[in-house]
Amino acid sequence: MRADRLVSLVLLLRQRGRMTADALAAELEVSTRTILRDIDALSLAGVPVFAERGRHGGFALLPGFRTELTGLSHDETLALVASGLPNGHDRFGLAPALGSGMLKLLDALPASHRGGAAAIARRILVEPEADLLARxxxxxxxxxxxxxxxxxxxxxxxxxxxxxxxxxxxxxxxxxxxxxxxxxxxxxxxxxxxxxxxxxxxxxxxxxxxxxxxxxxxTEDVDLAALWAERSDRFRRSGAGLTVTVRTDEAGAAALYETAVDRSALTAVDGGVEVVVRFQDAEHAEWALWLLGDRAEVIAPDSLRHRLGERAQAMAQRYC
Structure with missing residues (x-):
């Protein structure tokens, strides 16, 4: 793990130039103290990394330094393959390997292409950690x-x-x-x-x-999409999970449909609608209903009503 991080550190300095210890730590998801130890290790190994003092200082490599560090590890290769799948880049613990693999690919590009690729990457953001509502x-x-x-x-x-x-x-x-x-x-x-x-x-x-x-x-061959669809359909038909009756409005029902694994038709009631939805388990149901706040009321089961009630009382005691 440390060897991979040292390679990534060198490639970051090669491609981005001078960087502070804090910026390197954030990029590699380690502490600043770890980065300082890594810089010392690189210096002892003969890598020409030096510190620049002052307000705009940081660490940098001697101009023109280059070494062959572009061999992809098994996980980096797997991460690059997974990055071509919807949301595959940040699932199953492959995000760090994808980051280091992309650094190696960029470093292997001709100098005339490398700067353009990096500039384009800075202008594209896919699936940020929060949406416009900061959710x-x-x-x-x-x-x-x-x-x-x-x-x-x-x-x-x-x-x-x-x-x-x-x-x-x-x-x-x-x-x-x-x-x-x-x-x-x-x-x-x-x-x-x-x-x-x-x-x-x-x-x-x-x-x-x-x-x-x-x-x-x-079996050697597998159609994972078809297999998942088959198991999902089997889960829905089995009646497994937690079935919940909820009274809400049409917007609340639509929100529940986005998270539930199954649902029934809407039934109109005074001032809103009633819907029966099924969740994977009680934890899943509690999370989905809590997001709706007072826009929704659980009619059944009583166990979920109690869990939501206890959670609401704890919140009220904290803030009232």
Missing amino acids: PRPAEEIDAEVMTPIRLGVVQGCRLRLDYGSADSSPRWRTVDPIGLVTSRGRGYLLALSAGEDRTYRLSRVRAAQLLAEEAQR
């Missing part, structure tokens, strides 16, 4: 120690051991044959086989993962 994009944080073996199992075709707990069962270890990774509505899933049976595991519920030496028992 953050929903996304799950998955520990790298969990994600790395899962990703390798999918790519290399090896079996996995997962310490996994679903919404209605306690965590336990299980051995699975991984098929593919899917992201939907900001949540990541592993599609796999367990004892030959189709299984879908939510990545945020995996407590630990181990990559096994055994070859996964799976």
Whole structure:
């Protein structure tokens, strides 16, 4: 990990020129102290990096310095492939590898092309962290120690051991044959086989993962989009999840339709509408209903009413 970071640090200085320790730390997602240690390590290794003092100072490389650092790692190659998929660039723990891989690609370009590519990149922003209303994009944080073996199992075709707990069962270890990774509505899933049976595991519920030496028992060809559509349809028809009856207005119903996994037709009631929607679990339902505030009232189940009521009372006690 440190070797990759040192390479990225050198490439950043080559492509952007002088940068402060704080800017380098923000770019590489480490502390300023770590950057200073890395600068010392580069100097000891003979890389001509020097500090410029003053208000506009920072670290820079001697002009004309160049070294061959453009070999892509396995994860960088995978990240670049995933970047061609919708939202694939920032899923499954590949964002750092994509950043370092892009730096290497830019460094390999002829000098006449490199400046133009960097200038174009500064004028394009895809899927920022917040929209114009400053609402953050929903996304799950998955520990790298969990994600790395899962990703390798999918790519290399090896079996996995997962310490996994679903919404209605306690965590336990299980051995699975991984098929593919899917992201939907900001949540990541592993599609796999367990004892030959189709299984879908939510990545945020995996407590630990181990990559096994055994070859996964799976077919060579897979249509992941079709498989996901089939499993989604099966989930809807199974009645799994949490069914909620909500009284709201038409705008509130439309908002619920954006997050629910299934819904019924609207029923007009005094002053609004009533709709039955189904969520993945109680946590999913609570999140969706809380966003609507007093525009929506949960009619059933009582357990969700109580959870929302307790949350509202806690908020009222804090601010009233």
